[in-house]
Amino acid sequence: MLPPRAYTFIGLNGLRILSIIALLLVLSSNIVTLVHDVQSFDRFQAGKTAVSDAAATNTTAANILDSDYIIGSTIPNQAAGVFWAVLNRLLILFQVIILLLSEFGWPSAFFRRFFPVLGKDFGLGALGIIQCLLGAAILSHHVDRFSLVAAFFLFSIGCLNMLVGLIFRESAKSKRSITSWREHGKNALPTHVAGVNIRPVASAAPSFVSSVFKGDEKAPGEAKIGYGFGTAGERAAGLKGYLISKPIESLPRYAPKRSPSTA
Structure with a gap:
């Protein structure tokens, strides 16, 4: 069974493939429409010239003009x-090409600037x-069936x-990035091989290991003995050569001086 991240990766890349297909369809349909518009304009200009050269014009030709x-x-x-009309088609083609490059993620520095x-720092909302x-700009005009389907699909x-x-x-x-998926896969360790769980289990280190790393030279079984601050501690300090003297009684400097009492 795949992890949830894999399903998200597959779904987002599936949507990316559909988006690329829709953009390619719109790109090709706009090229076809642009060619048809230019051809229709040439025929219109030729018919207009023929009608103007004729001595009389009928009602049908006048309505067409x-x-x-x-x-x-x-x-x-x-x-x-x-x-x-031609400028509109060229701008649509330019925008579609930019969106196609954005879906492929190349060049990333160009989009970032x-x-x-x-770019990669933003989501899919702007796209x-x-x-x-x-899609709405194309569907707002009377177009052929191929352009109609492509624009509706893009919308x-x-x-x-x-x-x-x-x-x-x-x-x-x-x-949905393939490079980030690979980097995540390099950092991840396998947890199961042939159905066997191989995840590392953390165990407590022996006491002598910690004592070695801490620089303690005592044996593992030897425990430290505390004597406290009482008579036992004073006696143990005296055996080791430490002398504990009783401090001289004195008053702090900020204490008021005592005046000699008068009898």
């Missing part, structure tokens, strides 16, 4: 609409918020990342 969006694209039919919220924003993964970020907070990325 005056529509809110260019047909078959996400480009608004307004001034500099194609510029903002320029994007700290996507989930950005993923939800990207769902972003919600899961926000939930995991609230649960594990800043320790989420360290719990």
Whole structure:
């Protein structure tokens, strides 16, 4: 049976794999949408030129030219609409690439300095918020089915990342890190081998070992004898050559001097 930390490691890395898949799908779908938008804009410009060169225009062509969006694209039919549409797709691609690098954890020094919220010191909450924003930005436009599924999948993964970020907070990325798992495995000692418990059992050291390390030269069975501060202690001190003299009675310096009594 695996320890609880292993299940956390597997679950967080499973979520990371799903997040990488969702980001790759959004990356590819945005590239496809960008290509379709440019092609639709070229056809729109060609049709607009053909209509302007014709002597008369019918109602259908006029409605197509005056529509809110260019047909078959996400480009608004307004001034500099194609510029903002293409810029929007390029910014989404740039953000998706940054999130992909953040999921791989490379380069860590770059994220620690320029994007700290996507580095190792922060959790998955910020990553989930950005993923939800990207998914909502794509889903707010009329897109094809592939882009729709990819954006909805990314939005769902972003919600899961926000939930995991609230649960594990800043320790989420360290719990799913492979390098930290290896370092933890090096420091841990095996406890069972072939079903046998091999954990070390602490036992009390013999008394003579402690006496050796403490510098005590007495034998293990010899006990120290205390004589106290009474007559026995004074006699034992005298046998060893120590003389105990009775202190001279004196008053402290701060005591008031006694004046001689007058008869």
